[in-house]
Amino acid sequence: MKFTDNLPLMSGLPRADLPTEESLILASGSPRRSQLLTAAGYEFTVQPASDEAECGMCSRETAPELVARYAYRKAADVAAKNEEGLILAADTVASCYGQILGKPHNIEHAEAMLRQLSGRRHDVFSGFCVWSVSQNRCVVEVVRTELQMQPLSEPMLADYLDSMLWEGKAGAFGFQDGNDWLEVLEGGSETNVVGLPMERLAEVFRDFDLLATEISTEKDGPSFSK
Numbered sequence: 285m286k287f288t289d290n291l292p293l294m295s296g297l298p299r300a301d302l303p304t305e306e307s308l309i310l311a312s313g314s315p316r317r318s319q320l321l322t323a324a325g326y327e328f329t330v331q332p333a334s335d336e337a338e339c340g341m342c343s344r345e346t347a348p349e350l351v352a353r354y355a356y357r358k359a360a361d362v363a364a365k366n367e368e369g370l371i372l373a374a375d376t377v378a379s380c381y382g383q384i385l386g387k388p389h390n391i392e393h394a395e396a397m398l399r400q401l402s403g404r405r406h407d408v409f410s411g412f413c414v415w416s417v418s419q420n421r422c423v424v425e426v427v428r429t430e431l432q433m434q435p436l437s438e439p440m441l442a443d444y445l446d447s448m449l450w451e452g453k454a455g456a457f458g459f460q461d462g463n464d465w466l467e468v469l470e471g472g473s474e475t476n477v478v479g480l481p482m483e484r485l486a487e488v489f490r491d492f493d494l495l496a497t498e499i500s501t502e503k504d505g506p507s508f509s510k
């Protein structure tokens with residue numbers, strides 16, 4: 285089987301007007317998030333958050349709580365460096381039977397994650413934060429998508445590990461990398477799986493005035509449970 289990172293879901297992505305006059309700043313180094321925003325027709329600059337924004341895993345934290353907290357921290361990190369701007373940050377993890385799977389550290393870690401997911405249902409959660417520096421208000425949202433991974437044969441697993449496409453991807457897989465190895469069961473946002481739920485993002489831009497809350501002084505942002 286040939287694997288390529290090709291984001292087949294690029295047409296017809298929803299786009300909404302930005303809720304403030306500020307320029308959009310993507311606080312993420314993820315190439316997928318840039319590609320999705322570009323494909324939807326947004327203009328933006330990229331300022332990845334510093335690595336420290338994504339640290340400190342709490343043992344009792346659920347996957348949606350974690351991605352909400354990281355998205356908020358990444359947005360806060362970049363907001364602190366800008367006098368104005370509409371900051372967009374996100375974080376994505378996979379979750380399988382309560383275990384949170386982030387980005388693999390190396391090929392052995394990637395293999396262990398893929399063996400764990402093989403043939404199983406699991407969830408992908410993306411949290412995102414839209415933060416207006418001029419208004420000092422933000423929205424944090426989390427979207428869940430449930431997936432079924434086909435059982436991976438040994439040659440398929442070896443091919444995918446050799447391709448190195450797992451690098452930098454939560455759960456060590458790219459939804460965009462295979463042909464039919466992953467099926468969406470519920471929460472049908474394919475863009476959510478690859479790092480940014482474009483449908484919900486457009487709604488949040490549209491309803492920002494209603495949804496946004498004052499930025500608190502709390503380092504990890506508003507408590508989030510879903």
Ligand SMILES: Cc1cn([C@H]2C[C@H](O)[C@@H](COP(=O)(O)OP(=O)(O)OP(=O)(O)O)O2)c(=O)[nH]c1=O
Pocket residue numbers: 311312313314315316317332333338358374375376377378387408452453454455457458459460477478479
């Ligand atoms: C599940 C899945 C994740 N991913 C990617 C999206 C994210 O880039 C990455 C999860 O890591 P994140 O920590 O969410 O993002 P990042 O490190 O790439 O970028 P930044 O922290 O600067 O925002 O996994 C895919 O590309 N395809 C998939 O199917």
